[in-house]
Every structure is written in C-alpha cells, then in structure tokens.
Amino acid sequence: MDPAEFRRLGHELVEWIAAYRERLEELPVMSRVEPGEVAAQLPAEPPQQGEGLGDIVADLERVVLPGITHWNHPGWFAYFPSNSDLASVLADLVSSGLGPQGMSWQTSPAATEVEDVVMDWLRQMIGLPESFTGVIHDSASTATFTALLCARERTTGFAQNRRGLQAEESPLVVYASDQAHSSIPKAALLAGFGAEHLRLIATDEEHALRADVLEKAVAEDRAAGRRPCAVVAATGTTATTALDPVARVADVAERHGLWLHVDAALAGTAMICPEYRWMWEGVERADSLVFNPHKWMGPGFDLSAYYVRDAEHLVRVMSTDPSYLRTAQDGLVRNLRDWGIPLGRRFRALKLWFVLREHGVEGLQARIRRDVANAQWLKEQVDTADGWERLAPVPLQTVCLRHAPAALAGDETALDTHNLAIVDAVNRSGQSYLTSAVVKGVRTIRVSIGAETTERRHVEAVWQALREAATAQR
Numbered sequence: 332m333d334p335a336e337f338r339r340l341g342h343e344l345v346e347w348i349a350a351y352r353e354r355l356e357e358l359p360v361m362s363r364v365e366p367g368e369v370a371a372q373l374p375a376e377p378p379q380q381g382e383g384l385g386d387i388v389a390d391l392e393r394v395v396l397p398g399i400t401h402w403n404h405p406g407w408f409a410y411f412p413s414n415s416d417l418a419s420v421l422a423d424l425v426s427s428g429l430g431p432q433g434m435s436w437q438t439s440p441a442a443t444e445v446e447d448v449v450m451d452w453l454r455q456m457i458g459l460p461e462s463f464t465g466v467i468h469d470s471a472s473t474a475t476f477t478a479l480l481c482a483r484e485r486t487t488g489f490a491q492n493r494r495g496l497q498a499e500e501s502p503l504v505v506y507a508s509d510q511a512h513s514s515i516p517k518a519a520l521l522a523g524f525g526a527e528h529l530r531l532i533a534t535d536e537e538h539a540l541r542a543d544v545l546e547k548a549v550a551e552d553r554a555a556g557r558r559p560c561a562v563v564a565a566t567g568t569t570a571t572t573a574l575d576p577v578a579r580v581a582d583v584a585e586r587h588g589l590w591l592h593v594d595a596a597l598a599g600t601a602m603i604c605p606e607y608r609w610m611w612e613g614v615e616r617a618d619s620l621v622f623n624p625h626k627w628m629g630p631g632f633d634l635s636a637y638y639v640r641d642a643e644h645l646v647r648v649m650s651t652d653p654s655y656l657r658t659a660q661d662g663l664v665r666n667l668r669d670w671g672i673p674l675g676r677r678f679r680a681l682k683l684w685f686v687l688r689e690h691g692v693e694g695l696q697a698r699i700r701r702d703v704a705n706a707q708w709l710k711e712q713v714d715t716a717d718g719w720e721r722l723a724p725v726p727l728q729t730v731c732l733r734h735a736p737a738a739l740a741g742d743e744t745a746l747d748t749h750n751l752a753i754v755d756a757v758n759r760s761g762q763s764y765l766t767s768a769v770v771k772g773v774r775t776i777r778v779s780i781g782a783e784t785t786e787r788r789h790v791e792a793v794w795q796a797l798r799e800a801a802t803a804q805r
C-alpha cells in the first residue's frame with residue numbers, strides 16, 4: 332500500500348470508527364454470534380494473490396462487527412471497565428504509523444523518553460513518592476509475574492546466577508488472599524514456587540485479607556524451615572473490589588523480610604482522586620505496585636503501569652546484555668528492554684500522553700467521581716429494594732448484588748440458578764451486559780460501572796432491567 336492509498340483508506344476507516352462510536356448505544360452489548368460463525372465467513376486458505384483492501388469496510392461490517400462484544404458501550408457492566416478513549420485510538424495509529432521498537436533508548440529515543448515522562452506524571456497523579464520508578468508492561472499478569480521473579484531473586488541472593496531455584500535448600504513461600512486474582516497463583520506457579528508453597532490467606536467478612544492470619548502463616552512457615560518470600564496485597568479485588576489492609580500487610584512484610592507487591596489493577600486509577608487514597612494507605616512501603624490504566628482510565632489495552640522502589644534490582648534480574656544489543660549510551664539512559672520480560676516494545680506511552688493531554692487530571696478525576704457516585708446510587712437502590720441483597724461493600728465502582736426472594740430463602744442452589752437466569756435475561760436483551768462471580772459459595776451479580784460513556788441513566792436502566800428480569804423469572 333502506498334501512502335496515497337493509505338490516506339484514502341485511512342480516512343474511510345477513521346470515519347467508520349467514529350460512526351461506530353456514535354451508534355454504539357444501538358448495538359447489542361454482548362455479541363450474539365454462535366461459536367464458529369465468524370470463522371465460517373473467512374476463507375479457509377490465505378489469499379495467494381494480493382486482493383487489496385477495497386472491500387475491507389464492508390467486510391468489517393459483515394464479518395467482524397457481529398462478533399464484537401462492545402466494551403465501550405454505555406451498557407457495559409461486565410468484568411471490569413476497559414476503556415479505549417478515542418484519543419488513545421489515535422495514539423495507537425501514530426504508534427503503528429511510526430513503527431518504532433523501543434527496546435533500547437537508541438532504537439528510538441522518543442519512545443523511551445516519552446515513557447519516562449508520562450510514567451512520572453502518572454506516579455504524581457496517584458500520589459506515589461518519588462522513590463518509585465515506573466515502566467509500561469502489557470498486563471497486570473506480566474507485572475505480577477515480574478514482581479515475583481524479583482522477590483525470588485532477592486530472597487535467594489540471586490539464585491538465578493547459580494543453580495537456580497531447583498538447588499535451593501529450603502522452599503520459598505508466596506502469600507496472597509483467597510480473593511486474589513488468578514494472575515497471582517499463575518505467576519507463583521510460573522515463577523517456580525510450586526502450588527504447595529502458595530498460601531491463599533483467609534479474608535474477613537468484607538473479603539479483605541486478614542493480616543493476623545497472614546502473620547500466623549508466615550510464622551508457621553518459618554518454624555517449619557521454609558522461607559517466606561513475597562506477599563501480594565490487593566487494592567480492589569476482582570470479584571468485589573475488596574481492599575486488603577496494605578499498611579498492616581506491610582508491617583508483616585517488613586518484620587519477616589517479604590517482598591510486598593500491591594495489585595491495584597482496577598482501583599489504581601481511582602487514586603488520581605486524593606479522597607480515595609486511604610484505600611491503599613501504606614502503599615509507599617510496597618516493593619512493587621501494578622495498576623492498569625487500560626482498565627478504567629482511558630488508554631486502550633494494553634497499558635499496565637508497573638512501579639518499583641528498587642529499580643536497580645529489577646534491572647539486575649531482567650537484563651541480559653548480549654553484545655549485539657549494546658549501545659554507546661547504555662550507561663546514560665534507561666534501556667527499557669531491561670525493565671521487563673520481552674525485548675521488543677511498542678510505543679505505548681503515546682496512548683497515555685494523548686489521553687492525559689486530552690482530558691487533563693481534572694477531567695479524569697471528574698469521570699472517576701461520576702462512576703463512584705453512580706455506584707453509590709445503585710448501592711442505595713439495592714439496599715432499599717425488597718427481595719434484593721447487597722453482598723459486599725462498595726468502595727469503588729462495583730456493586731455486588733443478588734435477588735433473594737423470600738420463596739427461595741435458604742436454598743442456595745435455587746438462588747444460584749435464579750440469579751444466573753437474571754443475568755442471562757439482561758444480557759440477551761442487548762441493552763446491558765453483566766457478569767457474575769461466586770464469592771465464598773454465594774452467586775453474586777456484579778455491576779461493574781466505568782465505561783466512559785456510561786451515565787446515570789444507563790445505571791438506572793440496568794437496575795430496571797435486573798428487576799424486570801427477576802420478576803419474569805418467578
């Protein structure tokens with residue numbers, strides 16, 4: 332494709348994306364295709380001769396769009412918000428258009444230096460002290476994996492440079508709550524700790540990690556000759572946005588020399604509003620922290636922010652320094668290939684730069700406050716509605732609820748079926764999309780608010796849809 336054709340088709344595609352965003356509300360939030368339906372519309376073999384992109388817009392409409400579940404839809408209440416602000420869409424276009432690999436400073440100085448600056452802006456925005464340095468990772472899963480690798484190497488005094496974890500005399504142990512995201516057990520297993528050395532600590536009635544149980548588990552492991560290595564505290568668990576007591580977990584971590592990693596994947600964005608920072612009080616004592624601007628803030632996936640207190644340690648764990656990657660500036664600059672697992676890096680910082688310039692800190696704060704207020708409104712409706720129960724505190728934007736009519740009282744199986752049917756009915760309507768979770772044996776409908784386009788009227792609509800579905804099921 333030559334630049335002239337790119338210009339013509341590019342205008343057409345930008346127009347198509349803009350029109351898509353304008354008509355989002357008319358589309359069913361959850362895709363209605365059956366398994367295999369999208370694939371069946373594509374040829375089984377690759378085109379042998381180039382056919383050009385002349386039909387691409389028609390094919391996107393016909394083949395792709397029906398198979399899209401619309402995460403930017405105002406009726407999006409499933410999983411977690413994953414906003415892709417239009418400023419971020421443009422930044423992605425620029426990133427691909429320029430096409431740099433930002434693995435070393437020299438391979439595109441701007442890719443490193445824009446990232447340096449915007450990650451420091453972000454640090455200031457969430458109130459982290461200057462002692463933290465940030466780097467962009469693809470996902471919280473990767474960042475948490477990186478954190479556990481760093482923890483492992485700190486505890487073992489760099490076993491990776493000797494005979495590795497396999498040669499350690501006593502096993503290392505990792506701790507997290509029984510509500511921790513699946514990425515934490517996954518990281519612990521991948522980092523070689525072994526399932527037997529992962530402790531999922533009991534949580535309290537608000538689903539937050541119990542620091543007293545953690546302390547006891549660490550003491551028991553020490554007494555048994557095992558080496559407590561790392562603890563992950565969540566600010567905002569996935570199912571209910573529970574808040575682990577970071578300061579008390581930090582006390583335990585400091586007493587026993589554990590690495591403290593804070594997983595604030597969703598909730599970190601809320602910390603740009605100073606009034607919510609009590610939720611992670613003590614975070615400045617963490618060794619590492621991850622949060623995902625690609626969830627609630629606006630830069631589209633993937634943009635996960637990983638902050639560490641000891642950057643030198645991270646680089647020591649991650650760097651490889653083969654001769655073919657060395658450059659003259661190595662001692663003077665950050666080479667971001669040494670700050671994470673992959674060598675190659677896209678210019679993702681542009682997404683953050685564009686979104687922050689477009690909205691400013693105050694614009695982003697206003698949106699977060701709007702979403703939290705909408706969640707509070709829904710919480711009040713649930714609390715005062717007959718036959719409805721709220722199943723967790725609502726510190727942020729997720730409301731966990733269920734319909735529990737008197738006729739089903741005490742019958743957990745029937746309640747489970749009833750609430751799943753409610754979710755299914757709402758999702759099939761196309762107007763809203765919800766997901767559920769089982770929290771300590773109880774089926775919970777999660778209303779996760781935070782798409783950029785979601786206003787109060789959409790939250791009112793999903794509440795109305797829930798009540799109608801509940802009535803229809805009985």
Ligand code: PLP
Pocket residue numbers: 411469470471472473512514565567568569594595596597623635
């Ligand atoms: N941690 C928490 C608390 C999450 O809620 C999630 C995703 O929902 C993750 C980690 C994983 O995020 P990612 O998809 O960026 O790996």
